[in-house]
Amino acid sequence: xxxxxxxxxxxxxxxxxxxxxxxxxxxxxxxxxxxxxxxxxxxxxxxxxxxxxxxxxxxxxxxxxxxxxxxxxxxxxxxxxxxxxxxxxxxxxxxxxxxxxxxxxxxxxxxxxxxxxxxxxxxxxxxxxxxxxxxxxxxxxxxxxxxxxxxxxxxxxxxxxxxxxxxxxxxxxxxxxxxxxxxxxxxxxxxxxxxxxxxxxxxxxxxxxxxxxxxxxxxxxxxxxxxxxxxxxxxxxxxxxxxxxxxxxxxxxxxxxxxxxxxxxxxxxxxxxxxxxxxxxxxxxxxxxxxxxxxxxxxxxxxxxxxxxxxxxxxxxxxxxxxxxxxxxxxxxxxxxxxxxxxxxxxxxxxxxxxxxxxxxxxxxxxxxxxxxxxxxxxxxxxxxxxxxxxxxxxxxxxxxxxxxxxxxxxxxxxxxxxxxxxxxxxxxxxxxxxxxxxxxxxxxxxxxxx
Amino acid sequence: xxxxxxxxxxxxxxxxxxxxxxxxxxxxxxxxxxxxxxxxxxxxxxxxxxxxxxxxxxxxxxxxxxxxxxxxxxxxxxxxxxxxxxxxxxxxxxxxxxxxxxxxxxxxxxxxxxxxxxxxxxxxxxxxxxxxxxxxxxxxxxxxxxxxxxxxxxxxxxxxxxxxxxxxxxxxxxxxxxxxxxxxxxxxxxxxxxxxxxxxxxxxxxxxxxxxxxxxxxxxxxxxxxxxxxxxxxxxxxxxxxxxxxxxxxxxxxxxxxxxxxxxxxxxxxxxxxxxxxxxxxxxxxxxxxxxxxxxxxxxxxxxxxxxxxxxxxxxxxxxxxxxxxxxxxxxxxxxxxxxxxxxxxxxxxxxxxxxxxxxxxxxxxxxxxxxxxxxxxxxxxxxxxxxxxxxxxxxxxxxxxxxxxxxxxxxxxxxxxxxxxxxxxxxxxxxxxxxxxxxxxxxxxxxxxx
Numbered sequence: 001x002x003x004x005x006x007x008x009x010x011x012x013x014x015x016x017x018x019x020x021x022x023x024x025x026x027x028x029x030x031x032x033x034x035x036x037x038x039x040x041x042x043x044x045x046x047x048x049x050x051x052x053x054x055x056x057x058x059x060x061x062x063x064x065x066x067x068x069x070x071x072x073x074x075x076x077x078x079x080x081x082x083x084x085x086x087x088x089x090x091x092x093x094x095x096x097x098x099x100x101x102x103x104x105x106x107x108x109x110x111x112x113x114x115x116x117x118x119x120x121x122x123x124x125x126x127x128x129x130x131x132x133x134x135x136x137x138x139x140x141x142x143x144x145x146x147x148x149x150x151x152x153x154x155x156x157x158x159x160x161x162x163x164x165x166x167x168x169x170x171x172x173x174x175x176x177x178x179x180x181x182x183x184x185x186x187x188x189x190x191x192x193x194x195x196x197x198x199x200x201x202x203x204x205x206x207x208x209x210x211x212x213x214x215x216x217x218x219x220x221x222x223x224x225x226x227x228x229x230x231x232x233x234x235x236x237x238x239x240x241x242x243x244x245x246x247x248x249x250x251x252x253x254x255x256x257x258x259x260x261x262x263x264x265x266x267x268x269x270x271x272x273x274x275x276x277x278x279x280x281x282x283x284x285x286x287x288x289x290x291x292x293x294x295x296x297x298x299x300x301x302x303x304x305x306x307x308x309x310x311x312x313x314x315x316x317x318x319x320x321x322x323x324x325x326x327x328x329x330x331x332x333x334x335x336x337x338x339x340x341x342x343x344x345x346x347x348x349x350x351x352x353x354x355x356x357x358x359x360x361x362x363x364x365x366x367x368x369x370x371x372x373x374x375x376x377x378x379x380x381x382x383x384x385x386x387x388x389x390x391x392x393x394x395x396x397x398x399x400x401x402x403x404x405x406x407x408x409x410x411x412x413x414x415x416x417x418x419x420x421x422x423x424x425x426x427x428x429x430x431x432x433x434x435x436x437x438x439x440x441x442x443x444x445x446x447x448x449x450x451x
Numbered sequence: 452x453x454x455x456x457x458x459x460x461x462x463x464x465x466x467x468x469x470x471x472x473x474x475x476x477x478x479x480x481x482x483x484x485x486x487x488x489x490x491x492x493x494x495x496x497x498x499x500x501x502x503x504x505x506x507x508x509x510x511x512x513x514x515x516x517x518x519x520x521x522x523x524x525x526x527x528x529x530x531x532x533x534x535x536x537x538x539x540x541x542x543x544x545x546x547x548x549x550x551x552x553x554x555x556x557x558x559x560x561x562x563x564x565x566x567x568x569x570x571x572x573x574x575x576x577x578x579x580x581x582x583x584x585x586x587x588x589x590x591x592x593x594x595x596x597x598x599x600x601x602x603x604x605x606x607x608x609x610x611x612x613x614x615x616x617x618x619x620x621x622x623x624x625x626x627x628x629x630x631x632x633x634x635x636x637x638x639x640x641x642x643x644x645x646x647x648x649x650x651x652x653x654x655x656x657x658x659x660x661x662x663x664x665x666x667x668x669x670x671x672x673x674x675x676x677x678x679x680x681x682x683x684x685x686x687x688x689x690x691x692x693x694x695x696x697x698x699x700x701x702x703x704x705x706x707x708x709x710x711x712x713x714x715x716x717x718x719x720x721x722x723x724x725x726x727x728x729x730x731x732x733x734x735x736x737x738x739x740x741x742x743x744x745x746x747x748x749x750x751x752x753x754x755x756x757x758x759x760x761x762x763x764x765x766x767x768x769x770x771x772x773x774x775x776x777x778x779x780x781x782x783x784x785x786x787x788x789x790x791x792x793x794x795x796x797x798x799x800x801x802x803x804x805x806x807x808x809x810x811x812x813x814x815x816x817x818x819x820x821x822x823x824x825x826x827x828x829x830x831x832x833x834x835x836x837x838x839x840x841x842x843x844x845x846x847x848x849x850x851x852x853x854x855x856x857x858x859x860x861x862x863x864x865x866x867x868x869x870x871x872x873x874x875x876x877x878x879x880x881x882x883x884x885x886x887x888x889x890x891x892x893x894x895x896x897x898x899x900x901x902x
Binding site: 023024025026027028029030031032033035036037038039040041043048049050051052053054055056061065068083084085086087118119121126128129146148168170227229238293295297298299300301302303304305306307308310311312313316317318319320321322323324326327331360361362373374375376424425428 | 475476477478479480481482483484486487488489490491492494499500501502503504505506507512516519646657658659660662663666669670678679680681689691744746748749750751752753754755757758759761762763764767768769770771772773774775777778782811812813824825826827834870872873874875876877879
């Protein structure tokens with residue numbers, strides 16, 4: 001699938017090749033997610049990836065692969081092979097290629113020792129880690145604030161360079177952002193034409209229906225390309241400008257985004273990396289609303305998703321995982337007669353779970369999920385994927401003041417039936433997203449308006 | 452991470468290179484899962500992948516990339532670029548490289564037309580699809596039973612060959628299995644030698660300490676290579692046999708696994724895809740033990756992890772997310788004086804949470820987590836990553852019979868302090884794994900023995 005005609009040299013001044021290193025990648029035991037992340041980051045400031053290669057943990061292979069890439073672009077970023085063990089050979093290979101001695105870097109060694117101590121590991125830094133402090137002479141160290149493996153940036157006299165990053169995604173991302181990106185933005189990247197994107201996030205509508213609603217826009221409009229990026233919890237729509245100067249790209253993206261907001265207002269919840277949970281917490285914070293959850297089929301995932309957001313505790317007080325019906329009755333006050341008559345996955349049970357947890361925890365909002373995640377447990381009337389979500393809102397205990405200018409809370413209850421598709425995991429994740437989105441729309445009137 | 456010394460020609464009779472084609476891969480909009488899948492499939496019948504490359508949708512790039520790979524191995528498999536649109540160029544590039552004319556293949560065209568009709572599309576087959584029926588002269592068509600794009604297998608006089616597969620994973624997998632694998636198993640692949648692995652899963656010990664405990668084994672022993680695969684929730688150890696016939700490989704792996712079990716009995720919890728949660732549920736089932744959880748910093752993730760396992764409900768009754776201290780006091784009976792004196796992240800609070808939820812839900816086991824996931828909230832005495840885990844075991848309400856031959860439950864409590872490293876997400880995930888592993892070891896005596 002081409003996203004534009006030949007991507008190579010014509011667009012960006014700086015082309016790089018990516019090389020991911022590790023036998024586990026060649027054997028297929030690990031899926032390479034680093035290359036995709038790096039490519040996106042690089043594109044965001046106008047650096048194009050023209051080729052990716054993967055080679056095994058073998059010095060000659062690594063040297064050959066990097067050399068060929070350098071011959072094509074003069075700029076190479078590697079990931080992997082920076083660990084403490086004998087099979088981590090990347091920096092050594094680069095030293096060989098640049099004909100540089102390996103020497104002990106005291107700053108790196110001190111960092112490794114400090115890390116060892118701060119993690120309260122027993123004894124001294126293991127000998128294996130000393131290897132990580134060996135750096136090719138003349139290379140600049142890229143500090144690793146998230147782990148032990150240090151990266152390097154090394155350049156020869158003709159300006160050809162190699163940067164090495166760790167293979168562990170969290171370490172790689174941190175090192176790129178904090179150490180390598182500043183180096184790259186100073187050199188070579190083309191300020192005249194940039195690759196710029198805006199991503200609008202939608203929830204609750206499958207990709208094919210979304211594409212149908214936007215079918216007249218084809219693969220792009222207004223000089224922008226249009227791409228659908230389906231995730232388990234929703235579909236992102238990415239608008240990309242590829243051959244405009246920065247300010248024109250900005251304008252084109254704004255026009256494009258306006259068009260999408262006009263058409264898809266009912267399903268767009270945010271942009272970029274915005275998480276639904278974070279949006280909901282922000283709204284609750286503005287509206288002085290405290291939140292509690294009661295979960296059945298999701299078993300704690302809703303609470304887990306909300307508490308991914310650091311600082312959730314002022315809003316999110318907690319919840320109950322009522323996996324067993326006895327727990328629904330005894331701790332949430334769900335009527336046994338309703339479970340008998342309508343089943344545990346039903347509107348009255350969802351409503352009573354939401355109300356029960358709200359009263360139990362004294363919050364303003366109770367949010368509940370009860371459903372059939374499968375693979376077993378479905379019936380013709382209630383197939384796998386049947387999910388009821390309930391919301392209960394009223395004044396909390398002890399009451400907290402309403403935000404300026406807003407009337408007291410008029411109590412309300414809502415419940416809605418969803419039919420989720422996918423595997424057990426997918427049904428559960430989609431239920432969590434649906435609950436957050438349902439809540440976001442239900443409490444809009446309780447939040448001070450933006451104006 | 453290396454799985455053995457140079458992986459290349461010396462091991463398998465047939466080495467191939469993989470090339471994945473598409474701008475969306477270079478731009479990072481798509482994560483390449485095809486290469487990993489293919490590598491595993493090929494390994495299963497003794498074909499080794501020695502390098503992977505990704506290039507964009509441009510004839511010259513594709514030709515150059517395939518040519519270089521052919522020069523190294525003489526055997527190349529590509530994925531992607533077989534669609535109906537103008538940017539799908541793979542078969543055309545291969546034709547150019549093998550100096551073959553493109554010509555219309557009537558069988559492929561008939562297949563495309565039949566597919567169009569059977570999918571109830573309106574009108575005639577679009578002109579764009581005719582392009583897909585153009586095949587390089589002399590190539591063998593690989594039929595696509597799952598979509599429109601046909602693949603090819605083409606070979607020159609010296610026996611160098613290229614096979615092209617579609618980029619859509621389901622189509623690629625089907626075509627490989629049904630059309631390409633039979634071709635490859637007939638030629639070159641070595642039935643006498645297979646690549647076989649066994650993966651042992653450990654939890655709670657970082658990669659470098661694990662490597663130290665096994666340092667005398669180096670990168671392999673007993674004809675097996677040894678590799679460490681760190682994940683956020685533990686480190687897998689993979690033993691691989693590469694140059695033995697199937698039954699000898701089996702035997703070597705058994706010997707190797709025995710050695711590792713002897714040395715690492717305290718941290719190995721299973722093999723292959725075994726999940727800790729599933730093991731714990733299985734043990735509880737054997738021991739007639741019902742489980743409830745109380746979570747603070749993990750906010751529901753422990754319950755979420757346990758309920759990933761379908762059929763958990765007979766064992767797992769539910770839990771409480773006690774994110775707010777008021778919830779710990781009011782619903783779990785944690786003493787306010789202990790929270791004041793020792794803090795919410797402390798041994799007495801972990802113990803009382805475990806006991807509180809066990810009594811509340813009437814289960815035999817209560818399991819609790821309270822910790823500081825960060826990024827804020829740490830102090831010099833209790834840095835981010837400090838996590839207390841508590842276990843409380845006693846007879847449930849109503850009591851259920853003990854398994855045959857086991858004495859009544861003698862109540863016991865345990866609590867343990869952990870220091871987790873990593874991001875907020877990682878600390879939370881590691882806490883969940885640590886709680887499950889702590890529980891697994893604590894209840895071993897309550898389970899009927901295997902004998």
